[in-house]
Amino acid sequence: MKKKLVSMLLLAAMLAMVVAGCGGNKSAEKASQVGEKKPIVIAYTPWTGYGALFVAKEKGMFKNRGVEVELQSIEGVGDRKQALVAGKIQAMAASLDVSVSAAGEGVPMKFVWAFDSSNGADGLIVKKSKGIEKIADLKGKEIAFHRGSASHFLLSTLLEQNGLNDGDIKAVDMKASEAASAFMAGKVDAAITWEPHLGKAKAAGETVLATTKDTPGLIADILAVREDLAANNPETVQAIVAALAEATDYMNKNPEDTNKILAAAFKMKPEEVAADIQTVKFYDLKENLEFYGTKEKPGAIYDVGKRAGEFYVKLKLLAQAPDLNKYIDSTFITKVK
Known part of the structure; x- marks a missing residue:
């Protein structure tokens, strides 16, 4: 009986140590999480x-x-x-x-x-070879821009100011950097993009037809x-x-x-x-x-x-x-x- 009682007490003590250890680990883990600031x-x-x-x-x-x-x-x-x-x-x-x-x-x-x-950092570039001299000339032309983006917002505003809408052009949906690349490769007639792509297009002899200077704010x-x-x-x-x-x-x-x-x-x-x-x-x-x-x-x-x-x-x-x-x-x- 005495041995049995001692065994039970030892078992209880071991369990207490395990529980305490687990609790300690959790507390330490929690403390670590609190102290650790994620970027x-x-x-x-x-x-x-x-x-x-x-x-x-x-x-x-x-x-x-x-x-x-x-x-x-x-x-x-x-x-x-x-x-x-x-x-x-x-x-x-x-x-x-x-x-x-x-x-x-x-x-x-x-x-x-x-x-x-x-203030001129975003704009519309067009191919000189396509005979596009004004916004109205964009009718029926392929224009690369990122749909639902600031580029799209700018393009639609320019079109609206000149009596056109999105349905009057052939939209080619792609990101601004990709639009610039497609334009330089001659795959589209025009593109809405930003600097430094506008400057590069101009240096290559292409036309910057309009920029955000034309749509302040x-x-x-x-x-x-x-x-x-x-x-x-x-x-x-x-x-x-x-x-x-x-x-x-x-x-x-x-x-x-x-x-x-x-x-x-x-x-x-x-x-x-x-x-x-x-x-x-x-x-x-x-x-x-x-x-x-x-x-x-x-x-x-x-x-x-x-x-x-x-x-x-x-x-x-x-x-x-x-x-x-x-x-x-x-x-x-x-x-x-």
């Missing part, structure tokens, strides 16, 4: 307008604020949206119109920072973050926005170093970056505050966003335009010191 992944499409992201990362402006940021190139509009919904990325740098279309599809996010507006680029990130980790979003504000100031004050950083990021020459930047209007903090405006006096972001929503509804890519008040969030820019 914030921001997707972008190759474009110098997003330069503040690369300057902030290169100069340690994110890290100095306690945030680890990973930049991931995703050119496809649909791919970026899907990645954001799936939680594979926590934010995306995209044109305002694309972000509005994502909002209309129910992607939960907040627009927290404006990078820039295109139409294409602006913003940072959209997941709604749950903004709600559950506002300090992280605040740090990112503050870093972008600092980076934009740095870019304006240090153009030569900025050109080198962006040249390395986009595999370009510094002088090519310098030429690209001439066609972009970067928004600093003051200009962000003006672009967003206030509740009493909404800024241009609301007007451009509304036009974008109407555009996507017209294309039947959206059933209805989103309520921009649910997505445009000026909270973070107003708190930057």
